[in-house]
Amino acid sequence: MGVLLCLDTSDRYLSVGLAKDGQIFAAISYEAWQKQSESLVEEVQKILVENHLKRQDICGVSVAKGPGSYTGVRIALSVAKTIAFSLQIPLYLSSSLEILRAKEGTSICLVNARGKRSYFAVYEQGKALVEDCIKTNEEVLFYVAAHPEYHLCGDVGYLGLESEESDVLSILAKDADEAHRIGNVHAARPVYLKDDYDKDRLRTVVRKAMISDLPRILEIGKASLHSTYSEKDLYFDMQENPIAYFYTALVDGYVVGYLDFFVTFNSATIVQIAVDEAYRKKGIGNLLLGAMIRECEAQGEPVEFLTLEVRKSNENAQRFYKKHKFAPVTVKKAYYDDGEDAVYMVRSLIHG
Amino acid sequence: MAKILAIESSCDETAVAIVDDGKLLSNIVATQISVHEKFGGVMPEIASRLHAENITVCLEEALTEAKLTLEDIDAFAVTRGPGLIGCLHVGLQAAKTLAMLYEKPLIPVHHLAGHIYANEYVGDFKFPMLCIVVSGGNTELVLMRDHMDFEIIGETKDDAIGECYDKVARVLGLPYPGGLPIDLAAKQGQHVYDLPVPDAGAGPCDFSYSGLKTAVINLVNSLRMKGEEVSVPDMARSFQDVAVGMVVDKSIRAAYEHHVKQIVLAGGVSANSYLREQMGKKLEGSGIELIIPPLWCTTDNAAMIAKVAARLYEQKIFAPLSLGVDPNWKIDHWKEF
Numbered sequence: 001m002g003v004l005l006c007l008d009t010s011d012r013y014l015s016v017g018l019a020k021d022g023q024i025f026a027a028i029s030y031e032a033w034q035k036q037s038e039s040l041v042e043e044v045q046k047i048l049v050e051n052h053l054k055r056q057d058i059c060g061v062s063v064a065k066g067p068g069s070y071t072g073v074r075i076a077l078s079v080a081k082t083i084a085f086s087l088q089i090p091l092y093l094s095s096s097l098e099i100l101r102a103k104e105g106t107s108i109c110l111v112n113a114r115g116k117r118s119y120f121a122v123y124e125q126g127k128a129l130v131e132d133c134i135k136t137n138e139e140v141l142f143y144v145a146a147h148p149e150y151h152l153c154g155d156v157g158y159l160g161l162e163s164e165e166s167d168v169l170s171i172l173a174k175d176a177d178e179a180h181r182i183g184n185v186h187a188a189r190p191v192y193l194k195d196d197y198d199k200d201r202l203r204t205v206v207r208k209a210m211i212s213d214l215p216r217i218l219e220i221g222k223a224s225l226h227s228t229y230s231e232k233d234l235y236f237d238m239q240e241n242p243i244a245y246f247y248t249a250l251v252d253g254y255v256v257g258y259l260d261f262f263v264t265f266n267s268a269t270i271v272q273i274a275v276d277e278a279y280r281k282k283g284i285g286n287l288l289l290g291a292m293i294r295e296c297e298a299q300g301e302p303v304e305f306l307t308l309e310v311r312k313s314n315e316n317a318q319r320f321y322k323k324h325k326f327a328p329v330t331v332k333k334a335y336y337d338d339g340e341d342a343v344y345m346v347r348s349l350i351h352g
Numbered sequence: 353m354a355k356i357l358a359i360e361s362s363c364d365e366t367a368v369a370i371v372d373d374g375k376l377l378s379n380i381v382a383t384q385i386s387v388h389e390k391f392g393g394v395m396p397e398i399a400s401r402l403h404a405e406n407i408t409v410c411l412e413e414a415l416t417e418a419k420l421t422l423e424d425i426d427a428f429a430v431t432r433g434p435g436l437i438g439c440l441h442v443g444l445q446a447a448k449t450l451a452m453l454y455e456k457p458l459i460p461v462h463h464l465a466g467h468i469y470a471n472e473y474v475g476d477f478k479f480p481m482l483c484i485v486v487s488g489g490n491t492e493l494v495l496m497r498d499h500m501d502f503e504i505i506g507e508t509k510d511d512a513i514g515e516c517y518d519k520v521a522r523v524l525g526l527p528y529p530g531g532l533p534i535d536l537a538a539k540q541g542q543h544v545y546d547l548p549v550p551d552a553g554a555g556p557c558d559f560s561y562s563g564l565k566t567a568v569i570n571l572v573n574s575l576r577m578k579g580e581e582v583s584v585p586d587m588a589r590s591f592q593d594v595a596v597g598m599v600v601d602k603s604i605r606a607a608y609e610h611h612v613k614q615i616v617l618a619g620g621v622s623a624n625s626y627l628r629e630q631m632g633k634k635l636e637g638s639g640i641e642l643i644i645p646p647l648w649c650t651t652d653n654a655a656m657i658a659k660v661a662a663r664l665y666e667q668k669i670f671a672p673l674s675l676g677v678d679p680n681w682k683i684d685h686w687k688e689f
Contacts, residue, residue, distance in 0.1 A: 186408050205409055
């Protein structure tokens with residue numbers, strides 16, 4: 001039976017704990033303001049070694065996701081994400097306020113947000129009576145005075161108040177349940193509350209295509225390009241064709257676009273480029289083209305020109321290519337099987 | 353032979369690369385440019401947030417492309433500095449965590465050493481060598497008498513050249529990052545605006561860009577107040593002539609003074625076509641070889657970090673798990689961490 005690793009560096013403290021059956025059996029906790037980046041991983045190693053545990057013994061990670069110190073929250077979360085990803089084990093995220101709560105009754109949970117403000121929430125066991133939010137310290141003091149029956153939790157010296165001792169590690173251990181588990185480890189992100197910037201941004205990467213990408217590539221090609229390429233054609237370009245290069249773009253591991261191009265001596269030709277309609281206008285095409293240019297520059301013999309054909313009616317695509325410094329050179333009559341003309345576009349890669 | 357996984361997160365690119373005995377097996381970069389475009393510059397807090405989101409995706413893709421698992425990796429390398437502090441923290445945590453879990457060495461790499469060694473993907477180094485390090489955060493001339501032997505012989509006293517490009521681009525209404533748009537606009541323009549060549553005051557190889565930036569801003573504002581139209585191509589050309597001219601002149605002088613065999617360009621601004629062209633012209637018939645990095649190495653990536661890490665692995669230069677970041681790490685102090 002493995003152990004659960006619990007981590008919190010969301011405020012001034014550094015806390016690392018090991019739990020079995022929901023109970024903490026080893027813990028390290030001390031004030032480490034601005035020393036968390038140096039110390040956290042070392043402390044994790046220390047606690048594992050002291051308890052004669054190897055990485056294979058860790059069966060889950062439970063971590064505070066904020067709100068709190070931006071850097072502090074990111075430190076524990078980056079460590080927790082990396083562990084959960086590496087070992088392919090569950091990752092549990094708890095609010096930094098939620099883990100301050102008292103074992104019983106109703107708790108006002110507070111973290112100093114600085115600038116005369118506080119991160120504030122009210123929890124009754126696992127339930128939030130007031131969700132995590134930001135309040136001015138004045139509002140907080142008013143709320144506290146109005147609710148003398150509630151427990152006051154957190155490091156509240158900055159408000160001139162006294163609080164009860166919190167046991168964040170025990171609560172991180174207790175809360176490591178399905179409700180707190182994040183299915184996709186990559187999607188784990190801190191909660192900042194302040195200045196949330198762009199919630200819908202995608203986590204996109206571009207890499208060389210793999211055979212397992214084929215079903216999605218076929219689907220995207222058919223829908224976006226009316227491509228008649230068969231799985232066999234695509235497989236050939238991906239695996240066997242010596243002049244072909246094939247890249248895929250992924251969002252959280254899901255294939256959303258691809259680029260197939262040929263390099264012949266000093267020029268490279270785009271064979272197909274497509275992005276799933278639901279993911280367009282998000283810069284994915286730019287990333288794919290970037291990968292192509294990178295590949296061209298890594299060739300032994302320098303690639304001097306990028307070329308492509310695009311349907312005359314496809315004005316969006318032509319605009320995209322113009323933005324990327326492709327210039328229309330000529331029109332190829334009845335280039336496509338259905339009789340449509342193609343615009344032939346070229347971009348020079350010669351610098352200077 | 354050693355397989356090394358390297359992580360780079362010093363500014364606005366989250367990157368992971370894997371090398372095996374010098375051969376690049378994967379090179380993943382999750383760029384944030386589209387996010388920072390909106391702000392006309394890198395916002396440190398936002399960049400740090402994006403790193404925290406991107407890091408495991410990049411790790412996974414780098415391993416997948418290299419067809420390796422973490423158990424196969426012999427050492428984990430990371431950019432320790434210089435860079436934006438919040439950004440550096442994220443890469444550091446990931447690298448330290450992996451080194452701890454898999455009980456493998458942790459290798460701290462200097463970001464600018466990475467940019468310099470990116471040129472090793474193009475050709476072998478010959479010493480003494482002059483490195484022209486020009487980027488959004490740095491402008492310095494570094495003399496190398498041997499591998500991993502760096503002496504800073506000149507540096508900027510205020511802004512970095514790339515930072516200056518970004519600010520000037522913003523004033524001219526050109527997009528971020530400003531390097532390429534100014535470079536392109538300058539090709540269409542003439543040097544008609546009179547801009548002062550800033551005097552760094554200090555050593556003969558030192559630079560100053562703050563004054564040039566202010567001069568452009570003041571000139572543009574005064575022309576607009578007078579109701580005169582500012583020609584963007586002409587202003588871009590006038591600015592670029594001075595900004596790049598300063599780098600070229602000081603570099604050539606330093607190269608002769610130190611009898612170098614080679615000059616290498618490094619950093620984001622080394623993508624600038626005018627800089628590449630001018631350096632090439634000035635060195636014609638000089639017997640000094642010029643190495644220009646491939647364009648993909650002028651932006652931040654982890655392949656260049658892995659290149660340096662492979663060298664440090666041979667020398668067994670490893671860091672303890674208590675390693676911290678250093679946003680102002682000097683290249684000549686790369687062994688101190």
